Amino acid sequence: xxxxxxxxxxxxxxxxxxxxxxxYFCGPTVYQRAHIGNARPFLLGMWLRSWMGDRGxxxxxxxxxxxxxxxxxxxxxxxxAVAAQATEWYLxxxxxxxxxxPDALPKATEAVPQIVSFIERxxxxxxxxxxxxxxxxxxxxxxxxxxxxxxxPDQVEEQEPNPLKEDARDFAxxxxxxxxxxxxxxxxxxxxxxxxxxECSVMAEEAFGPVFELHGGGLDLVFPHHENELAQSRAxxxxxxxxxxxxxxxxFGGEKMSKSLGNDVSIRNVLDTWGREVALxxxxxxxxxxxIDFTDETLAQAQAQVxxxxxxxxxxxxxxxxxxxxxxxESALDDDFNTPEALAVLHRWRSDGQMEMVRRGxxxxxxxxxxxxxxPPPRLVKLAxxxxxARDERDYPRADELxxxxxxxxxxxxxxxxxxxxxxxxx
RNA sequence: GGCGCCUUGGCCGAGUGGUUAGGCAGCGGCCUGCAAAGCCGUUUACAGCAGUUCGAGUCUGCUAGGCGCCUCCA
Numbered sequence: 001x002x003x004x005x006x007x008x009x010x011x012x013x014x015x016x017x018x019x020x021x022x023x024y025f026c027g028p029t030v031y032q033r034a035h036i037g038n039a040r041p042f043l044l045g046m047w048l049r050s051w052m053g054d055r056g057x058x059x060x061x062x063x064x065x066x067x068x069x070x071x072x073x074x075x076x077x078x079x080x081a082v083a084a085q086a087t088e089w090y091l092x093x094x095x096x097x098x099x100x101x102p103d104a105l106p107k108a109t110e111a112v113p114q115i116v117s118f119i120e121r122x123x124x125x126x127x128x129x130x131x132x133x134x135x136x137x138x139x140x141x142x143x144x145x146x147x148x149x150x151x152x153p154d155q156v157e158e159q160e161p162n163p164l165k166e167d168a169r170d171f172a173x174x175x176x177x178x179x180x181x182x183x184x185x186x187x188x189x190x191x192x193x194x195x196x197x198x199e200c201s202v203m204a205e206e207a208f209g210p211v212f213e214l215h216g217g218g219l220d221l222v223f224p225h226h227e228n229e230l231a232q233s234r235a236x237x238x239x240x241x242x243x244x245x246x247x248x249x250x251x252f253g254g255e256k257m258s259k260s261l262g263n264d265v266s267i268r269n270v271l272d273t274w275g276r277e278v279a280l281x282x283x284x285x286x287x288x289x290x291x292i293d294f295t296d297e298t299l300a301q302a303q304a305q306v307x308x309x310x311x312x313x314x315x316x317x318x319x320x321x322x323x324x325x326x327x328x329x330e331s332a333l334d335d336d337f338n339t340p341e342a343l344a345v346l347h348r349w350r351s352d353g354q355m356e357m358v359r360r361g362x363x364x365x366x367x368x369x370x371x372x373x374x375x376p377p378p379r380l381v382k383l384a385x386x387x388x389x390a391r392d393e394r395d396y397p398r399a400d401e402l403x404x405x406x407x408x409x410x411x412x413x414x415x416x417x418x419x420x421x422x423x424x425x426x427x
Numbered sequence: 428g429g430c431g432c433c434u435u436g437g438c439c440g441a442g443u444g445g446u447u448a449g450g451c452a453g454c455g456g457c458c459u460g461c462a463a464a465g466c467c468g469u470u471u472a473c474a475g476c477a478g479u480u481c482g483a484g485u486c487u488g489c490u491a492g493g494c495g496c497c498u499c500c501a
Contacts, residue, residue, distance in 0.1 A: 009431090011443090028501065041501050071499065150430045151497065196499085218501030223430080225500090248432090249495070258500055285439065285450080291432090291494070293439080301439060301451045308450085311464055332441090341441050344449035351449095351465095396460055403462080414463050425464085 001055060001334040004289060006222060006244040007148055011336060017056035022208045023048065024241065026200060026217035029066040030086035031075045034093055035264035036294065037250040037257045041216055044247050044288050046099045050364050051333050062207045063102035064200060067109050068183050068193050079183045093267040097276050099366040104207060108199035111206065112185045115194045118202045119173045127235040131164040133176030133190040139169040142231050148244065149223035171228055173198050197228035205238065215241030222246055248291040257294060265294065278303045280367055284339040306370065309358065312350045313371045314425045323352045329361050376424040380409050384424055387413065
């Protein structure tokens with residue numbers, strides 16, 4: 001199996017099973033409802049874990065939560081409560097995809113002692129310096145700085161000059177407590193809080209030690225966040241992540257969806273409006289590295305595909321001797337996790353009536369639920385039986401009335417050709 | 428100014444030099460009491476220009492347009 005890595009800028013072959021494959025994916029900063037773009041790295045991580053598990057790998061997925069940050073401090077109310085509430089929402093939201101949870105969901109605030117000692121190591125190694133209660137990373141000491149993002153340090157723009165820094169490119173590892181900030185810890189440099197990048201270096205080390213196979217996150221984190229993480233970890237002698245995956249952004253009206261632009265739609269909203277199956281299939285339609293448009297039309301297309309799979313399962317087709325072998329599906333996913341191509345294979349099996357193959361493939365993505373049907377409510381079964389009776393008596397106006405009533409209950413009644421039977425399918 | 432990415436038919440999207448991707452929507456037909464589902468058929472693809480090659484959507488160069496990052500961001 002291979003995946004494209006930002007670090008090498010090419011496809012990287014994974015070690016042979018069973019690995020291990022240790023994956024660290026950057027999660028959200030928790031200060032409000034997470035938007036649907038935040039779901040993408042989560043889903044990619046979960047799907048990779050699922051697929052690699054099937055392929056015989058020993059996989060561990062760590063997905064961090066940033067619960068100390070400027071935005072949390074700026075939000076109205078006690079910061080700890082803001083973060084706790086938003087964390088709860090996030091866990092609810094990702095839980096509702098019903099894919100299970102990552103193996104660990106560490107929080108920055110629960111790693112502060114380790115963060116402090118990590119920074120001490122950097123200071124001792126002369127990779128960092130303390131100034132008036134802040135600690136900064138010394139970028140000039142790292143000749144490799146920029147290797148992940150391709151940024152040339154001398155070309156990086158500085159927005160607001162900070163006189164405390166030796167060099168404009170240096171970034172904060174520890175920030176001194178400012179008046180009004182209600183999240184702070186004691187440290188050798190005084191009361192303060194961790195900078196943004198350091199938590200990931202520390203929590204990845206906590207989980208995996210000095211080296212692990214895969215680090216994921218959104219494309220917008222390549223620089224500066226991941227560049228800085230890598231620099232910090234290498235400064236203490238770690239190899240850190242070998243493969244870096246960066247998923248494409250969700251776009252909304254031609255622009256990136258983000259909280260700062262105010263064009264974001266929450267995960268909760270999407271789940272409530274379209275349901276988990278449509279949301280999951282929607283993300284399958286685009287390759288993970290590419291941008292994906294978030295529009296009613298693209299979601300509606302995903303919904304149409306969901307319905308086509310469900311209808312095929314309802315028809316109970318299962319033809320033996322597959323037209324395409326399982327290996328075709330496998331190689332699509334093994335090759336840079338190409339979900340659109342895998343989806344095309346599933347459609348091919350669907351149209352050939354090989355629903356067991358479809359079910360097996362959908363299971364990787366948590367979509368095998370399309371093959372499971374709840375029992376229709378007894379009230380609707382009764383209506384369907386009445387409709388059947390009306391049809392038998394050729395009372396078609398009555399039959400159509402009953403069908404409309406069934407559809408109001410979000411089930412659809414379909415007659416079966418060549419038999420007097422019908423079937424009920426959830427809409 | 429720097430770094431990186433993208434441009435395929437009405438829409439979404441595969442395509443790792445040489446036979447149909449696939450889905451959605453549309454149209455015509457079969458089936459149906461009517462539908463739905465299904466099935467069959469069908470509809471100006473590869474931004475433009477030049478090059479490499481026996482052969483390019485696929486490689487190279489240029490042009491045009493778009494996007495991301497360099498500041499919080501998945």
